[in-house]
Amino acid sequence: MTDTPSGPGRPVDQKVSRRLKETALNLVREHGYRDVSISSIVATAKVSRQSLYNRWNSKADLVLDALAEDALAEVAHPITDDGSTAHAALVTFLTQVFAHLARDGRTLQSLIAAAQDDPEFGSQFHAAFVAPREEIVTALLYRAQASGELAPHRDVPILSAFVHGAFWYRLLNGQPLDADLASRIADEVFR
Template sequence: MKTDTTGGRPVNAHAGDALKAAALRLVRLNGYDSVSITAITKEAGVARQTLYNRWNTKADLVLDAVFEETQDYAAPPREDDPRSARDLIEEFLIGVFSHLTANGDILRALIAAAQLDASFQTTFYSKFVHPRERMITELLDRAKKQGELATDRDPDLVSSLIHGAFWYRLLNRGTLDAAFAKAITADIFN
């Protein structure tokens, strides 16, 4: 996200929230490809330049809106959380899959945008994909140290397998539900 460093008019904090809300509302209603920057700014009641003062592209705006929304369920657990790593991973996957069931079309569109724009691909990976990969890998490391995960399991590889399973289903419009989250978790820890 950009910040105004020009010394011009002060940035309206509410405009950013309005733009994110408008973008999500319109993309959910009409589909990512059918929504223009003009439509988003009109819906938010702000000038086009206001959007470009904060985001480089529509994809950047939509990603920030989705990312903000996912913080409710995809935040890393506290260090002192007493639950097992298995329980934390299962809870995380159930939350992610629930979100993807409701917002899969948006994520598929952002993945497509990332394939067409190298700069956005870097942003998408660093802001959205990598933090979740790191969180799962750290939970798997914790599980291994606490004896929940077999000592011969490689947390990096297992994390890749987890992510591969759900990205594959997401991209192919497969079922992403609590049962799948529980099946993945059971397979990892059995």
């Protein structure tokens, strides 16, 4: 999927792609998403403007792709501490997410913002970032219900919206995402 060398024509230069992603991520982390222009990315990467648009539709597209290779993807695997309670697992999950967001939380805010006025990017962002985390928490809560740690009549989809919503609400309103928040969220979910 990453490279399709078959067929005629000059092949896509992966070095160009890598250079663009690295440059974009470096510039965004240094100056902030808003203050990095497409023009500055291609100029810094020493790549033609069109080569960027041949690969991505927008700055948001490019940055999401660059982030996906980086720390953002590391949280997306399910939690494996099955010896522990669901309560503890939720705290662990949230703490991990928050820790990774210490570096790229600001950028993530900008990507969420970009998704609001660009439905196509919104779908990609949802698939790459939102859905996997939604899945993890939902599965965790259903397992907790099966094991009796969570009462069977609790509304798991709503509880999941509570957890992710509290996270988004704090992030998008510039409030801190710290270990204290993680444990208080988990405490309220598991009475």
